[in-house]
Amino acid sequence: MQRREFLALAGLAATWSPLVWAQQPRVPRIGFLTTGSVEQTRTSMAAFYKGLGEYGYVDGKNVIVEFRAADSKVERLPTLASDLVGLNPALIIAQNSLAARAVQQSTKSIPIIVPVMGDPVEDGLVASLARPGGNITGLTFIGPQLVPKRLAQLKEALPMASQVAALWHPAAYSKVTTQNMINEAESAAKRLNLRLQLVAVQSPDGLNQAFSTIAGEHAVFLFPSPMFFVARGRIVELAAELRLPLFAIGKEFVQLGALVSYGADIIDLNRLCAGYVDKILKGAKPADLPVEQPTNYELFINLKTAKTLGIDIPAALLARADEVIE
Template identity: 30%
Template structure:
């Protein structure tokens, strides 16, 4: 074979190899502890930003798996994802993020919808966290939430909070709720619901002890919030929430984030990493932007009126 033929063959092989390498899609593996509107919206927001940045079609492999509310399944999913070697793992909510961080020390992990990433031991610092982990915190403005309840019920003395004591996110949030409530002279009555199936029983235990029920950003409670709403209607105890998506599912009102927008904010971090930045060099982002949603129909069913001051500044009224 002539030297020129050998050279042409080598060049053709290199071109084919290069084309194959270029054709390999970016692989973003996404997981969440449970499926519910807020967490689903985060996932969808991430994917929209990827699409806007050119990661689409054959250029993107985007997978999603739900742990169905079970930490042991979250751990199985995380181990499988590491074995599949994606370019980035996006872990939505605290248990899924903890599972991913535990098994991955090289693949970048971007968490989202995590209230207290330091308390959950995901990162040592919000500023340049180091390692392969960064993300977005959705720490809620609890003071604003309690002030909203007080606007509905000026003489509120006790607020019931169902929560999952096994979720680090929920334990951190409950501590903040108690701290802020104490400043306002409000008693917090907690009721544990370790599983979604426990939510109705936990909520019923609050009846007769509280003036209102507040559903924090707790994946177990939110996944079964219809049970809380039913108790609220039956017992005529108004139900409020820490996330706006829950208002369309029966809560009377909420001041909170648009979780699709939080997904977009998370997607911005994912794109930065895909373009070459190291996760550990990216500061953890704090969610921004709040909305006020109200549900007049549910307010009526729970025996309470929405103050005109609340209606006048509502971002969205759900009929």
């Protein structure tokens, strides 16, 4: 090739290269905001990445996931949410209702997917489950509505129990959702002849003090809360130290040593939310994507813990268990 022809081609390439690059498809960014730490969210993130893979998405290849963790400091959520919004992502995963409210305050346009919502309607996140109506959608684990049933299971497992401490996190949900949950718990406790001692826990640092006030109770019952789920290891340890039967909100507690849990598979909801990611990246609007509800609830029982505490779990309850840890 003559030098004159080479220089002409080089000049053409220099002229058109920016345009060619501009026409390349932009790799969408996905924000991910969690209330816990990186370590505490590891299993949830693994489930999320697994879900993305099921739809052909790979972080760093055809999507970029921007992760932010509040390290159980709720006051950090607004700043982290604003940080993610500033990146102008295609969508944001707000892992639970707490994170969702923070992102909701930062953007009304960027799609928000919430894998683990308690009562999204009462919390003001969506207009209805069937027609969310705004920029938020996702999945609900129906945690608050399960409180009466979980208390009934406690009474079935411990028929002689009359005093139960119920730990709750004031910031977990809206005031309306929280009050509804407390009202339902108190009504159920009355029907079951249980005296319910409500103990508020503001942060993980308050767990030690909370447990020190309930040492004389017959059992400890957890209201659903992202904070409790993140701090499940410490909660199980404290209950064990006081030899208190612990009735929890997910199988992960029972796997660590809690006595009984009943609810949806919280970790798997993070995998399932990838379906929303796929739909939104392909042009769907959150307002038109119904909030999904669990189709299966799991009952887990730790017989090893029961034996340690000298508790005989009724055969009828054992028969209904999805898994019994021995």
